Amino acid sequence: MQATPQSLERKSPLHDFLAPNSIAIVGASSDPTKRGYKAMVGLIKDGFKGAIYPINPKADMILGARAYPSLEAIPYGVDLALICTPANTVPGLIELCGKKGIKGAVILASGFKEIGGEGVKLEQQVLDAARAGNVRIIGPNTSGMFNLHQKVNLLALANVKPGNIGFISQSGNMLLSLVLEAEHNGHVGFSTYVGPGNQTDIGFNDYLRYLGEEPNTKVATLYVEGFRDGQRFLNVAREVTARKPVVVYKSGSTEQGKKAASSHTGALAGSYGMTVDLLRQVGVSVVQDSDEILPVAEGLGLMQFARGKRIAVISDGGGQATIASDRLSEAGLEIPELSAATQAKLREVLFPQASVVNPVDVAGSTDANPALLADCMAIAAGDPNIDAVFLVGMFGGYSIRFAEDLLGGEMRGAEAMIELAKHTEKPLVVYSLYAPVKPPALRRLHEEGVPVYPSIEHAVRALAALGERGIYLAGLDAQATGPAIEEDAEMQAMFGRAQNEGRDLFEYEAKSLLRTHGVDVAPEAIVSNPAELGEVAARMGDRPLVMKVVSKDILHKSDAGGVKLNLQGEAALREAFDQIMTSCRAYDPNADIRGVLVTPMARKGTEIIIGVVRDPIFGPVLMFGLGGIFVEILEDVAFRSIPVSREDARSMIDQIKGRKILEGVRGEPPVDKEALVDLLLKVSGIVSAYPQLSELDLNPVIAYPDGYAVVDARIITNRSVASN
Template sequence: MSTTERSELDPSHDIFHARRHPLDYIFDPKSVAVIGASERAGSVGRTLLWNLIRNPFGGTVYPINPKRPNVLGIRAYPNIEAVPEQVDLAVIVTPAPTVPGVVSQCIEAGVKGAIIISAGFKELGPEGAELEQRILEQVHRSSMRLIGPNCLGVMNPRSGLNATFAGSMALPGNVALVSQSGALCTAILDFSLRDNVGFSAFVSIGSMLDVDWGDLIQYLGDDPHTNAIVLYMESIGIARDFLSAAREVALTKPIIVIKAGRTEAAAKAAASHTGSLAGSDEVFSAAVRRTGVVRVETIEDLFNIAEVAAKQPSPKGPRLTIVTNAGGPGVLATDRLISSGGELAELSDETRKALDELLPPHWSRGNPIDILGDADPLRYAKALKIAADDPNSDGLLVILTPQDMTDPTMTAETLKEHAHIPGKPVLASWMGGVDVAAGVDILNRAGVSTFDYPDAAARAFTYLWQRSYNLRAIYETPRVGHADTSVLLERRARAEEIIGAAREQGRTLLTEAESKRLLAAYDIPVVETLVATDVDEAVAHADHIGYPVVLKLHSETITHKTDVGGVVLNVHSADEVRENFEGIRESVTQLAGAEHFDGVTVQPMLQFSDAYELIIGSSLDAQFGPVLLFGTGGSLVEVYKDRSLGLPPLNGTLAIRMMEQTKVFRALEGVRGRSPIDIGEIQRVLVRFSDLIVDQPWIKESDINPLLVSSDRVVAVDGRFVLHDPSTSEEELSKPVIRPYPMKYAGTAKLRDGTEVKLRPIRPDDEPLLVQFHEGLSDDSVRMRFFQPLKLSRRVRHERLSRVCFNDYDRELALVAIVGDENPEVIGIGRLAKLHHARVAELSMMVSDGWQRQGLGSLLLERVIPFAKDEQLEGIVATILRDNIAMQKIAQRAGFTLKNDLESPVVEAYLSLREN
């Protein structure tokens, strides 16, 4: 069965009948009604109508005004029902209190799309929010999609549609702009006309009552005229939709975002180290790293990076080679490169030798490569070619300053041949004005992105590298795999027992001993911790552990033990145990109250000469749910603030990426003669901690501080977990914004010959198993699946398999069938992928040749259908080759309807999931 994209299916009529994407009615309408059209000078209704009629878009415009027979010479209609033809798009500019009724009339008239320009909604308070709720209730009972309210409108410069009240029409181009600020849209529009910048779409998204970031990113990602997407964002909206769509689209099209409000701090969790370190803006940055979206700081960067990313390949590394005819600009570029996270490429011996033969004796002999002020076009071209061939270089920046001997135009002409180097972006900074203008134009037309200043070019390169780095993290096959499903379920059950016991007692704080049992349930190594409720028990525990020991307050209510004198280190004898037990009791009684003292814990005093103190923690973000923290730990954790944030769930690769964001990571690799730490073990701890936070939604905040790590040991010395209040309902619990591994679809079954097979959702670390799977497929099986011969080398490319293994479980589910424990083997795969513009999923399946006719196809189909039902999809569609009789029978047995067109080489199959 095929996974090729298809048009949307309309199950309510002919299940194989294609129809338009719902947003097509907004971006490419055949008829537009302006509800609130006016002839009053300066009114929004007049400007909108005028913009629509003076920019022909190939459709009909209908003014709606109950008080006038015509507007601007065009026949007007009293309401939407009176329009003589079906209206695709309604643009609403009436006062806010009238809008719910207008929307209701549009729905009754069968309007497919609407843009609410009107303001006066939730931005004005509760009354406006109530109006929005009434509109949303109307939209939800229909298939109409709506942009706004409180927006500038929508332009499609390629068709000529200008459904905005802006003063000008954008130029056509290949960059889509989506902005939450209408005022910023008009400013960008003015700037774009001055600088001849074009757009494939120009969208003011407004309050996002219906259509949001995820909808538009997905739609523009499918648009063949859009090469890059730029976003101006003030609020995230539905975070899961945004991240899911952005992750899918960013792999093939660059998405650049600028978000206002960088300095706004998140609400602090006063009792949590993690909460006090994690601000909402940092969480947003961590979130976009999980998608491959590039976040920039200035509007200038927003368009610079979009242009570069659309023209040039992404670099494979952070190393830039700079070729310049002046030393100063090269130094400025270097400063910006290093400060923004890039590196200067180290010239290879071969490169130095080649440049020695080309350049005058007093060239810079390093990077930046200063080819001197008298460089002619040929010297530039040869130097660039040599630099490009250096394997140490990931990209090139060519700087030209106009000197007496310089020919900016001819140099640009000469460099055109080197405008596109596979895997290496080429950027240019022709510094100057009139003298370099012709050369700049030549380079731009050749596909080289040009910059007025070299430091801006260097910054652009680091943004390109950031995009590559983030995408690699998402789609790199993890070296550390997840545990087997049975192990994961066992861990979850042990943890739920510990948390459940505390909740039954009405507690929101786990004791240190309970916290360490919880960590141990997920195979996170912890220091031995024994609870003593009286002094004699404390002495017995210390004698058992061996001196020296650590005594810590044991309390069900106090979270930070050091604040009440609740920690004593280096206790060397039984007498010291007795003395310090009483000392802790007295201190807690004096500072907090006797009721907060429940005894002490006794732990061995760990002493590692080469140890580092780390912190791993979690807190909740209002928009993104659980957030993870990793960094330098210990008592000064808030002072150092060396940390990185990430979103669960993590795999091994993502865990390493979190660690790489911190300063302490370099120390962990080994510095100044100190032995390196076992990074792999820290990586495993971070992944297991992530699993714990995902599995246990009753955890509100937590930290392991310190996680003590040395060259031969990693151990959690202290742990702390705060639970949600017992009055919290399960519906109120925060969920991960990235859908975690769906273990509910895992299970076992038996084939016809009795072989037991595991069926479970695919994981990123399954990629090697899929390579083996494809190696065993016959040519006929390949043809049945892909409808054509497809070489093994293409089928097992990482770029292809990573898209299969790295499921976004919001959008797709691939189940693998596995036999064998010690040497597991994938013998089949079934996959459902939601279509972008319908509540329908497309099915594909493949079974290994040696395991066919054992009922595996039916098993896979039986197990993926519940996913479609859980997602409330309307149906499942599949395309089957005409001679694939076996798959047709499997589909029919499962209830699929087959459409058999004798003139077609394929059979269409559809399963309706609608309730009767």
Template sequence: MQTPISFTTDPAYDILRSERQPLGSIFTPKTVAAIGASEQVGSVGRTLLWNLIGNPFGGTVYPVNPKRNSVMGIKAYPNIAAVPEPVDLAIIATPAATVPGIMSECVEAGVKSAVILSAGFKEIGPLGIELEHQIIEQARRGRMRIIGPNCLGIMNPHTGLNATFAPNIARPGNVGFISQSGALCTSILDWSFRENVGFSAFVSIGSMLDVGWGDLIYYLGDDPRTQSIVIYMESIGDARSFLSAAREVALTKPIIVIKAGRTEAAAKAAVSHTGSLTGSDEVLDAAFRRSGVLRVTRISELFNMAEVLAKQPRPKGPRLTIITNAGGPGVLATDMLTATGGELAELSESAIADLNRVLPPFWSHSNPIDILGDAQPERFTNALEIAAKDPGSDGLLVILTPQSMTDPTQTAEHLKAFIKERGGAMHGKPILASWMGGAEVMAGEAILNSASIPTYIYPDSAARVFNYMWQYSYNLRGIYETPALLEDRDGLPSRSIAEELIDTVRREGRTVMTEVESKQILAAYGIPTVKSCVATNEDEAVDCANLLGFPVVLKLLSKTLTHKTDVGGVQLNLMDADAVRWAYRAIETSVSEKAGGENFLGVTVQPMIRLDGSYELIVGSSIDPQFGSVLLFGSGGQLVEVFKDRAIALPPLNTTLARRMMEQTQIYKALKGVRGRPPVDLAALEELLVRFSQLVVEQRWIKEIDINPLLASPGEKGSLLALDARVVLYEPHVREDELPKLAIRPYPTQYVSPWTMKDGKTVTIRPIRPEDETLSVQFHKTLSEQSVYFRYFHLVKLSQRIAHERLMRLCFIDYDCEMALVADYKNPITETHEILAVGRLSRQHGVNEAEYSIMVSDAFQRQGLGTEMLQRLIQIGRNEKLDRITAEILPENVAMQRISEKVGFRLKRAMDLVKAEIDLRAIASLSTDKVN
């Protein structure tokens, strides 16, 4: 029997994943230095020291003050070097100008991390920015992590650490709270005491000089005490870091954000407060959707949603069933439900029949289910049971108003017992409650809350919460649904054609591409365009029209003007040669008068395309200052700015994400077919959006591009056709390294290349794709029990290994924090693709290191695949500038140990584990021949 080539580290399930926490020295320090500790009443330094010593956290506190021998009765030290033992965490509360020097001393003393409370940095302008540069330069020299500056500090309520100048420490709980505003932190803290809300961590992040959203999301994502993460945000900071972390953590722990700056006035206020640029709010919404983050608009909703998402299952759809003993509250809930994107569930015939048997004759016979004002507890539970079983419902809301025949407390007791009998589950559907009234309903509310049923004073608030739950579920499904794989067309995309066109225009010093050039760019990526013919005089225009056939359209040809209609540069529906000659002269005259004759180079002649029930769409891309290239889709034509029916998304797209983008618009309802009209080819439109996204990702010199209109014709013979296109490039002085990075790293094509196994079979080794889920299922069916045991350290059932929830996370990866290679083999007999091996490189949170894993199908072992995959992972690690790669291998897995040693890993053997490690900074440069 062959020795299986496989070993540990499963990003989704491996319990042996590294326990190292780079931010551990901040949240669980053993020694803390309070630099700037003071006895001055009312000072930050005094409050900080008092908080540290007044809340025992299991560590030692060292005051640092060069002017005093003791502070508050505790021996003080003149500087950090004088502290008698190594310091994990330095809390700095001194004037801004002194902080760079203090940081230098901390580095020399080997301090692991710092929290800088001091203000006076980038928020004050250039002088503060220079101080920050000096601080970060020192921190990097010592590999220190920094929270702040200009922050309140941090709390770990479970250990008792209060490294802030707030008056009290937060209660321990399961919510991780991060705020960019220190003042808001104190307000939330006061509120939490009244509402009895507890926290696993309470962090004022300040201006994010070093530790940012991504670092803290990863930390709280790994923290077993944290069940949900709540964020008050003013600026996004490192967009790619935030999106990578949020996307990974949001599937297991809800992330709820309130973002200041939704209005233009608020955005300007946030800029002045944080010293950071704020981008488009629409783009931020798109980024949150893409990463599975739930955005709310009210501070109260932050913690409402943290509670409800922890207590209740996520709805599978937007349809809510409302059960009420009063009509008015049901109507109010319905209004809010539909106004914020939800739907009222339509009762099935069987559900209505069942309700008729248990409710009085005068019940509403529709949703909301009005069970009348004399409803007893049994009537509530009977209606709830029927509604929960109805397949047309995705969630349940029970509303009670105190009436003479209704007992709020007993009804709550019955609901609690009813749900408990069913194991706390209502057919996988969330249940919310609104017990309306004052003191008389408080006992009932307490009973429901103890049964993990969230309660709300007002029914419209409960309906709004349900829609937030659905939005959160919808966002996550959009991320992890398995997309369709686009069929490769011969020669598409023709990247070289597009690159040559762009290079030609840039060499001419131009930033605006002509319409003809713009359409050639689209055609290179398989996007159909209307036929065009260039004419530089009247006779050529007539010849073009005769060639294409009447009627025709004439459009301005210019290398400088992009909006043709603004200068009279378009003439439509020209029926004969005379009309073409007149139109040519009219365009030339109008452009010369409005913009100057030098901007007129002739015209393009195109067939006149009749709308005939077709839809005018717009597809485009522009640059956001925080997220780089963003995509736009919506209703097009001349009134695009009037209707503003559009959706924003971040590239790159796949078919699922393209469909989700379309679903955000009003025009999508028409595209599906309306009033007897057939739908357009939505699959073809998805493909077009994916190819357009690919164009934007690959052609980075493009600053703006739009297709308007894109004509979408319905029916079996429907088509998609770009009638007009516009491309604007970056200015000639812009260098390639100055081009903005994409917020989401695109598919790394540089790691795709063929390789031949020992038996002569050729495979393509490439990064994994979301579309590989089906192939991954087949791959796992080829593995022996021994291969599985060597890989996961225990036997894992096939059904568990191929579960969609697991494979979607392994196939749909963030290439910025993880890289997985597959060996893709096209079977010459079946003409189908097979995965023969998988190799994975997973970055460790907060450190510049990664763990790797490899698994080879049993039938294809001893063909050199394991060695080749590992060599490529090492080279990728070097390309990505990692410091170290490690792995843990079972002692019995001799083959994997041999391969690891063969490619340069050092092995450390213990009784039950072999640790493999390679220092990429120390090894000689590897050949890059095998990785293009």
């Protein structure tokens, strides 16, 4: 079992009020239907040891606590205010919080920016008051918060077990779902919960930093509809994931989901695929299905990581071993061959008919002695080719299915598994079909932190997350970004000219930028006078040439007849020049045509696309994929936040589904992946060096066994950023 990670150095101001010693309930009530009543009940029932100050001008006492007519009437200091009153009262109350020196406020009311119009103005008033008074606010439009280890339960939820999972969720119903699931599971518990609501002040990055530092939290878990500042979140996540696991479920994976998220919280939901890639880049475990959140969080919280993805499967049933093998393979996990020594040890304890290859099928060997399963797990855990052990079958149910006197053997097996978990760094994961009935042996495993899942799929997802995290941690030393690129004065001037003319870079200018910073770009010539074509033809040699129109007004050159291919010799160039000019002037009589670009045609190879966009949420993002149908229809692309490391660049190439094409198919040689890695690093560096670059599109780039060719390059300028 892995050691508990140390908490991060305390940097977050949220500790001051998410673990409060005194709480004011503004809108406290004796009416059981009101949130001000339920919050009081939650604090009292859970045994909150701090001071509770109900605020209600019409009451002297509420639930045995002295009530005050207003915040300013409280004669003592207050750490946190829970505001249960309507939206229109909130700006004034936040102003009073500031005057009182209250550090944080939880605003339950809705009716702010999520409804638009006047709600937007009202929310701005709340934020202005908070900043003026140095008050941090949770919400508005929040479900509330709890800190179970501090006995702070402002949601008044019953039967919520304290534990090591911190949860931040933009949906209160998602919290209820996980709480009920945890109650049924009987083992998983929570540390802190916050509903961020509209994130008017405190965003996901702030909450994540807090959970990363909070000592009772071993895994930070988030349900996200939209990030307010994705770039800052990635920076914080990179820090936190180096110390403890972070699990994210990102909703809005469809257009319909994005619309629902926007109407619910007013959040801007970005591209789902891009968001997932960027989160994984910084070590976040992303779950695809909502019912995976708790199983994955539990596995990571208990075991932290596995050193790799090599799994030993121990099974007492062939069918479930097959299912487990299918799910493991689909999840990208490996089922390697066990060493000869491991197989020999297994043969010593199992019946002759047992299969000791991986997966191991005990074939009835454990029917009379279920404790033998623990011996098999220990043997497998000792194999150097194995990173985690997965027990699949009916452990815990032998005494139910066969004979009651097998209970002792199952309990001995459970104790042996617990001891093994304490002395091995390799995670032990159990799937039992008897998990729903909670027999004694499985309850014992739960009590000692050995995860037991009622679903093969959930167990596999936890194993995958453990392996992914282990590989990420092992590669942290290789995460240094590529060397910085120094901006070039001539290139800065080029950007300035384009910005002054209100245009994007011409293709030849984009290629000049690439060439200046070490990208391999073919020679080219800009021709405005056909008399120059003879000299160009002689300089380019015998290679077939391509000619393209140069015009800021003609973006789709082929549609305008502005591209000619396979040109050789001066005569062919002159004829092509005339045809391009005639076609383009007919296409747009007012187009500003600067001439034509002449460059050698690229030889055949594998088309890829490299792009950059400055995303409004995450900042500059790099994209890589195969060209043609793969990007247009299949959307088989990978994203990474800029700047990228060499490992990031390699992982982009390996991530796409069409990577086998790059590795060579049907007798074709593999492409030069390291050349593509270098190209991605250079593009990342260029984008970092030139903020005037808004978007970049290299499409296509032709990949070869010995390099690449940038066939077309387009760079869109950011007119709002001045050149130096």
